[in-house]
Amino acid sequence: MVSLLGRSDGEALQVNSGDTAWILVSSALVFIMAPGVGYFYSGMARSKNAVSLVFLCMIAMAIVSIQWMIWGYSLALSDTSNNAFIGDLNYGLLLYVGDKPHVNAPTIPGDVYALFQCMFAALTPALALGGAAERIRILPAVLFCFVWTTIVYDPIAYWSWAPKGWMNVMGSLDYAGGTPVHIASGFGALAFSLVLGKRQGFGSEKFAPHNYLNIILGTSLLWFGWFGFNGGSAVASNGRAGLAATVTHIAACMGGLSWSFIAYFRHGKKFSSFHFCSGAISGLVAITPASGFVRPWSALVFGLISGIACHFAVDFKEKFGFDDALDVFAVHGVGGVVGNLLTGIFASKEVAALNGAIIKGGWMDRHWVQFG
Numbered sequence: 001m002v003s004l005l006g007r008s009d010g011e012a013l014q015v016n017s018g019d020t021a022w023i024l025v026s027s028a029l030v031f032i033m034a035p036g037v038g039y040f041y042s043g044m045a046r047s048k049n050a051v052s053l054v055f056l057c058m059i060a061m062a063i064v065s066i067q068w069m070i071w072g073y074s075l076a077l078s079d080t081s082n083n084a085f086i087g088d089l090n091y092g093l094l095l096y097v098g099d100k101p102h103v104n105a106p107t108i109p110g111d112v113y114a115l116f117q118c119m120f121a122a123l124t125p126a127l128a129l130g131g132a133a134e135r136i137r138i139l140p141a142v143l144f145c146f147v148w149t150t151i152v153y154d155p156i157a158y159w160s161w162a163p164k165g166w167m168n169v170m171g172s173l174d175y176a177g178g179t180p181v182h183i184a185s186g187f188g189a190l191a192f193s194l195v196l197g198k199r200q201g202f203g204s205e206k207f208a209p210h211n212y213l214n215i216i217l218g219t220s221l222l223w224f225g226w227f228g229f230n231g232g233s234a235v236a237s238n239g240r241a242g243l244a245a246t247v248t249h250i251a252a253c254m255g256g257l258s259w260s261f262i263a264y265f266r267h268g269k270k271f272s273s274f275h276f277c278s279g280a281i282s283g284l285v286a287i288t289p290a291s292g293f294v295r296p297w298s299a300l301v302f303g304l305i306s307g308i309a310c311h312f313a314v315d316f317k318e319k320f321g322f323d324d325a326l327d328v329f330a331v332h333g334v335g336g337v338v339g340n341l342l343t344g345i346f347a348s349k350e351v352a353a354l355n356g357a358i359i360k361g362g363w364m365d366r367h368w369v370q371f372g
Contacts, residue, residue, distance in 0.1 A: 015099065016107040022237035023108050023116050029228025030119035032221050034061045037126050040218025040277070041133060043211040044326050049134045050211065056141050060126035063145045068118045069094050072149060076157040077117060079103045084166040087158050103163055105235035116232060117157075120177055124153050124185050130326035131189025135196045144192075152188060156180045171369070173347050173359060175244070176233035178289025178340045186333020189324055198323040207325070212273050219277035223252055226284050230291040240354035244291040247299035248284060254303025255283020259311045275311075278331060282310035285335035286342065293347035293359070301346065306338050 038054030045053055064072070071092045078087030079102055091097050097110040105113040125145040129136070136144075157180040159167040167174075174180070199207070209215060230248045234241035259279025264271055286306035287299055294302070313330035317323065324330070347362035360367040 014107065015101065015109055016236070019107040019236045019238075020109060020112055022241065023105070023112050023232055023235060026228035026232025027112075027116045027119050029225045030116070030123065030232070031061070031225075033119075033123055033225035033229065034058060034126055036218050036221030036225055037123065037130075038218070039214045039221065040281075041130050041326050043214030043216075043218060044209045044274075045133055046207065047210045050214070052138075053129075053133060056129050056136075056138070057126040059138065059142060060129065060145045061122040063142055064122035064125060064149050065118055067146050067149050068114075068121050072121055072154055073097070073114045073117065075150070075154040076121065077102065077104070077114075077162055078158070079163050081158075081162070082164055084164060084169070085159065086155050087162060104161060107236055113235065116235075120181060120229075121149055121153055121157070124181050125149055125188075127181070127185035127328060127332055128188035128192060130328040131192040131324050132196050133325040134199055135325075148188065152184055153180060156184050171360065173293055173343050173362070174289045174340070175292035175343075176230045176288045178285075178336045178343070182285045182288060182332040182336030183340070186329045186331070186336055189326075189328035190322065190333060193322050193324045193329075198321075199325065202323045209274055215274055215277050219280055222281060223249075223284065226252070226288075230288060234292060234355060236355055238355050240292055240351070240357075243296075243351060243354065247291050247294055247296055247302075248287055250296055250299035251283040251287035251303040251306070252280045253283070254300050255286070255307040255310075256280035256303075258283075258304045258307030262308055262311045278314075278327070279307040279311070282306045282331050282335045285310075285332055286339035289336070289339045290343040290346060292357075293343060293351055293362075295346075295348060295351060298342075298346040302339060302342055305342065306335050309338050310335050 034057050038057035041053040042050035071089055074089050074091035075087045078090055080090045081088040097114055099109040102110050102113045125148050129141060159165040160174045160180050161168060226248050227245045231241045231245035234244055256276040256279040260271055260276045263275040283303035283306050286302045310331050313334040314327050345363040349359050349361035349365050352359045
């Protein structure tokens with residue numbers, strides 16, 4: 001989430017009804033991504049686990065929303081803390097939030113910004129649960145979502161987006177969650193799969209997707225929701241929000257095509273809806289940290305590279321013998337890393353300036369530090 005650094009203090013205190021309406025709509029769009037993840041996962045899994053995966057994603061939404069109200073929002077996005085690593089509890093139970101705008105979103109009420117950010121927090125552990133698919137019960141999943149969000153997601157979100165977070169202070173560019181959402185969930189899923197061990201039959205039995213229609217439906221819901229995920233991260237209804245939505249769509253299209261063509265030549269010269277959907281999501285993941293910083297032509301590069309990189313990353317689980325059942329690490333972990341690195345190359349200070357934000361840009365602006 002980006003601060004509108006170019007606005008004056010007088011402007012920063014004015015709540016804009018158009019901006020507020022757009023962020024409320026974006027919150028609803030991101031909410032749709034939770035069942036989207038569930039349907040995508042249910043299609044990839046065996047039929048006996050399909051319903052439970054959708055249910056787990058909805059349970060994650062509920063548990064994390066309560067955690068967010070109790071202390072998550074304050075720990076992750078406090079603008080009153082001077083700590084570089086974690087927020088204070090000034091906004092615990094969402095007290096003292098109300099209509100007062102957050103420094104990151106000066107034209108919308110604070111409670112609207114808190115709701116929007118809640119959707120991000122709730123989606124992230126739902127993604128990570130894919131690493132434990134077909135091996136975890138409901139109660140342990142509930143505990144995992146609450147604890148993991150508190151000790152992993154909240155600190156990383158604070159580092160990335162809070163005014164005093166150490167990564168934010170250093171100038172790290174993460175527009176909509178490449179690190180807190182995708183890298184965190186991808187590597188969290190990898191750790192989860194390693195701790196729980198392999199499913200019975202892993203390595204000797206083929207675990208193929210059981211319902212391609214669910215995969216397509218899940219991808220469609222995710223793609224639809226991502227317009228709010230990235231477009232809403234402008235925290236305003238303006239040209240930068242529109243550009244973020246545009247590059248999001250382009251990267252998804254290119255990611256789906258690049259993965260599909262790589263798979264076509266590697267797997268019997270047949271196109272698969274599953275490959276296209278996986279590639280589209282890899283493109284969406286990669287463009288997330290860059291969506292408010294890059295031009296449309298750059299999105300082609302993000303989609304192309306992420307589709308190729310994430311496709312080959314799927315082979316890691318067989319090569320190294322870990323059972324990431326639903327390829328969360330390959331798509332979200334690797335895709336998030338690819339997106340963050342490419343942001344350091346293609347970020348443009350002119351794009352950021354569309355809503356007054358001031359950045360030094362990436363390699364395209366002869367600013368070399370971001371990539372390293």
